[in-house]
Amino acid sequence: MKRATERPAYVLPLRCEDDTDLIGYLRWLSARAEVVVVDGSSPPWFERHRSAWGHLVAHVRPDQDLRCANGKVAGVITGLRRVRAGRVVIADDDVRYDDDSLAAVTAALDGADLVVPQNHFRPTPWHCRWDTSRSLLNRALGHDYPGTLAVRREAFHRLGCYDGDVLFENLELIRTVRARGGRVRYLRFPLVRRLPPDVGTFLSQRVRQAYDSLAQPGRLTAELAILPAVALAVRRGRRTVAGGVAVAVLLAEAGRRRAGGAAVFPADSALWVPLWLAERGVCSWLAVGIRVVRGGVAYRGGRLRLAAHSVARLRTA
Structure with missing residues (x-):
């Protein structure tokens, strides 16, 4: 498998009002990437998160000059302002890369400005199998939309970021890159693991x-x-x-x-x-x-x- 030669960056936008189980993943990830967690949680939870794993990663608040109705976009833009690496993975807090998927997704940026991988749930309780059927139809007819993307930092800033007042923010970023002349690459394999949500x-x-x-x-x-x-x-x-x-x-x-x-x-x-x-x-x-x-x-x-x-x-x- 082809691997990117440079150490990538990893931007994780977060807003969480509970003890999210990230420490093990962030410890693993910080040994492989420059990690920025942009945390929009309330002050008590922000401090709690910083105490739990702030020593492993750059843990910051969203920039105050960003006025985005969709807070995830503010987190992504803040993170892309902070990182130094040229290749950047953007991922939700339930995404779990491993060595192979991280290498494949970042290497796919060779010849592309934005990479769109695909996710799979593991474990797969009944409601995740229900939702997986949607992903399978998308795969059969084209491609599925994931909770993670990879982008070239230079291209992200050159192409003008993206609108923060939309619901489907990943599609907005993909379309923004395409509309402004960027190159988008879709990956069907390997699939990046995603943790299942609770039933509620x-x-x-x-x-x-x-x-x-x-x-x-x-x-x-x-x-x-x-x-x-x-x-x-x-x-x-x-x-x-x-x-x-x-x-x-x-x-x-x-x-x-x-x-x-x-x-x-x-x-x-x-x-x-x-x-x-x-x-x-x-x-x-x-x-x-x-x-x-x-x-x-x-x-x-x-x-x-x-x-x-x-x-x-x-x-x-």
Whole structure:
């Protein structure tokens, strides 16, 4: 496996009001990368985090001049201002790289300004298998969106950072790089591990994840069509319904097997696709309703109207 020759940087934006279990991972990571944790937690928790693992990494607050409705973007920009390395990994606090995935993702920046890897859950409780089925469909039809990216520091600053007032911030960064002439590379393997959320967090994110599709009109149209398509299939008979389910499961299975995915995705993952489709069929309509009636989706005490800008809009900005 090709490895980057320079020591990379790692930016971890964080806002957490509990004793997040990061010390072991940060100890491992700090031996391999220049690590900056940008912590937007409340003062008591910020100090608690600093006491727990501030000696391992650069532990800082988001820069005060940044006014971002999406706090993660403020964390990313702050971190990119601090690091010195040319290759920078950006990752959520539930992402867990290992030696191989860290080497592969940073090496992929050869010839690219931004790298988009893919995630997999481990362990995989029932709700993660449910959500994994979404990832498998994405893999079958193109690529999945992860909780981690890698970027060249110089390109990030040259291309003008990205908007901090959108919900789907990773898509916004990807589109910003593309719109301004940067090179984006998608990786299907190796897959980077992600820790599972608790069931409450999973349930709370259903409509918010559907809201992301407002930035992808073609995808949103397909998701809004799920319920009408199911109703039509039911009218035509059980065989039509069964046929549609079989096609969806086979498509997800193709995504599971693509580019070595079968090594990390559980064998029954594709069987959860009908449940995810039913969920998205309902939640996509709820997301549109929230946009129309409430003006945006709830996010950390406020509302975000925009999921992400289109590439065309970013090119003219």
